[in-house]
Amino acid sequence: MLDWLLSLNPLVQALLGGFLTWGATALAAAVVLARREIARWLLDAMLGFAAGVMIAASIWSLLIPAMEVAEQNGSIPWLPATIGLITGALALRVIDRFLPHLHLFLPREAAEGVSTTWRRTTLLILAITLHNVPEGLAVGVAFGAAARVMDPALALSLASGAIALAIGIALQNVPEGLAIAMPLRREGFSPFRSFWYGQLSAIVEPIAALLGAAAVLLVQPILPYALAFAAGAMLFVVVEELIPESQAGEHGDLATTGTILGFTVMMILDVALG
Numbered sequence: 001m002l003d004w005l006l007s008l009n010p011l012v013q014a015l016l017g018g019f020l021t022w023g024a025t026a027l028a029a030a031v032v033l034a035r036r037e038i039a040r041w042l043l044d045a046m047l048g049f050a051a052g053v054m055i056a057a058s059i060w061s062l063l064i065p066a067m068e069v070a071e072q073n074g075s076i077p078w079l080p081a082t083i084g085l086i087t088g089a090l091a092l093r094v095i096d097r098f099l100p101h102l103h104l105f106l107p108r109e110a111a112e113g114v115s116t117t118w119r120r121t122t123l124l125i126l127a128i129t130l131h132n133v134p135e136g137l138a139v140g141v142a143f144g145a146a147a148r149v150m151d152p153a154l155a156l157s158l159a160s161g162a163i164a165l166a167i168g169i170a171l172q173n174v175p176e177g178l179a180i181a182m183p184l185r186r187e188g189f190s191p192f193r194s195f196w197y198g199q200l201s202a203i204v205e206p207i208a209a210l211l212g213a214a215a216v217l218l219v220q221p222i223l224p225y226a227l228a229f230a231a232g233a234m235l236f237v238v239v240e241e242l243i244p245e246s247q248a249g250e251h252g253d254l255a256t257t258g259t260i261l262g263f264t265v266m267m268i269l270d271v272a273l274g
Contacts, residue, residue, distance in 0.1 A: 010147035011213050013159075014140040017166035018209030021135060022202045024170035028177030029198025033191045038182050040249050046175030047104075047246035048255035051238045052262025053172040054135075058238075060270040061142060061165040062231035065158055070224040084228025091229070092134065092236040101127035104179055104213050104245045121184055121197070128180050128201040131241065134233030135169045136205030140212025141226045147213075164273040168266040173202060179245075186201055252271075 008016075031038070066084060067077040100113035102123035111123050142162035149155045181198030185191065212230070216223045247256035 001015070002085070007220075010143050010217060013147075013162070014143040014209040014213035015206055017139040017162065018136050018141060018206030020166050021132075021139060021169045021173055021202075021209075022199070024104060024131075024173040025177040025205075026195075026199035028174040029181040029195045031178060031241040032181035032185045032194045032198065036185050041251040041254055043175060043178060043182075044246050044249050044251040045258040046178070048243055048258030049255035049262035049265075050175050051242040052259040052264070053110035053168045054234050054238045054242065054262075055259075055264040056263045056266035056270065057138070057165050057168050058231040058234045060267060061161045062084060062138060062227045062234070065145060065161060065199040066224040066227035066231070068154060069145065069158075071226065072149065072154060073221075073224070075224070080224035081188075081228040083137040085232040085235075087225070088134070088232025088234075089159055089236040090232075092233045092240075095130060096236075096240060098201035099126060099130060099131055103127055103241060104183070104240045105248050121189070124183060125180060125197055125201050127241070128176050128215060129204055131237050132173075132177060132205050133208050134210030134230055134237060135173075138168060138230035138234060139166050139205070139224075140209035140214075141216055143209075144213035144216035145223050145227060148216055150224055160273045161270055164266075168269055171173050171265070172262065177202070182264060187237045238270040 007150045024207045063081055063085065066081045077204050085108050096112065098114055098120055100111060100116040100123055102108065102120060102126070104124070108120040108123070116123075139162065142158065146155050146159035146162055149158060166237040179200050181194045184194040184197055189197070212226065216226050243259070246258065248256075
């Protein structure tokens with residue numbers, strides 16, 4: 001299975017990875033077709049788990065490979081990683097500042113970004129969509145990087161890491177699908193409409209994955225910067241949204257346990273496959 005996947009065009013690999021992560025969101029959102037509610041403690045634990053996965057993925061699947069690629073290219077290993085990391089975080093900060101969106105569990109009046117009359121449900125969907133763009137970008141950049149490096153051993157390691165990254169992001173997309181679909185159902189949306197909008201929030205992931213892979217395939221020198229950029233964007237989402245949301249209820253210790261567990265699972269997954 002691994003050999004077959006790695007034999008495909010890297011753009012196809014990235015697209016498949018993006019569809020995997022979108023599919024996990026859609027599968028989780030489908031729970032709303034059978035249930036109207038999910039226990040808050042479970043959602044907090046799952047959000048914490050998602051944060052842990054993204055932190056570990058940023059390190060093992062993106063930042064460390066960025067430094068390895070930079071070193072192979074004769075650059076100072078930490079320099080492209082530093083520049084890319086800060087740039088990625090700043091890019092998400094700018095989007096967060098201007099894009100209207102609403103964090104989970106907050107009232108409509110707490111919406112961030114430019115002032116708008118959009119409905120609370122629309123703002124919730126935009127908040128989750130904001131998560132998903134850097135995730136899809138990270139998957140695409142990782143697959144594109146594997147196809148671009150010249151060292152066969154490093155290429156295989158990067159490809160295996162890209163697969164681990166796609167699986168890890170798919171796992172952490174489960175609470176995001178629930179976090180959109182369940183509130184919509186509680187607010188009176190039909191089960192199907194709640195599912196539809198829940199999965200729709202992640203449809204940007206295959207598109208972002210394709211764009212990320214295409215960028216590094218077309219412009220090889222940006223490769224280590226692109227890997228670190230994706231890491232910075234993902235870390236911004238973790239610190240700005242996932243961790244605060246998981247800690248906002250009465251189950252902070254459980255959410256913290258979920259974060260540690262998510263980090264551990266992603267670490268094992270990445271090292272085992274990479």
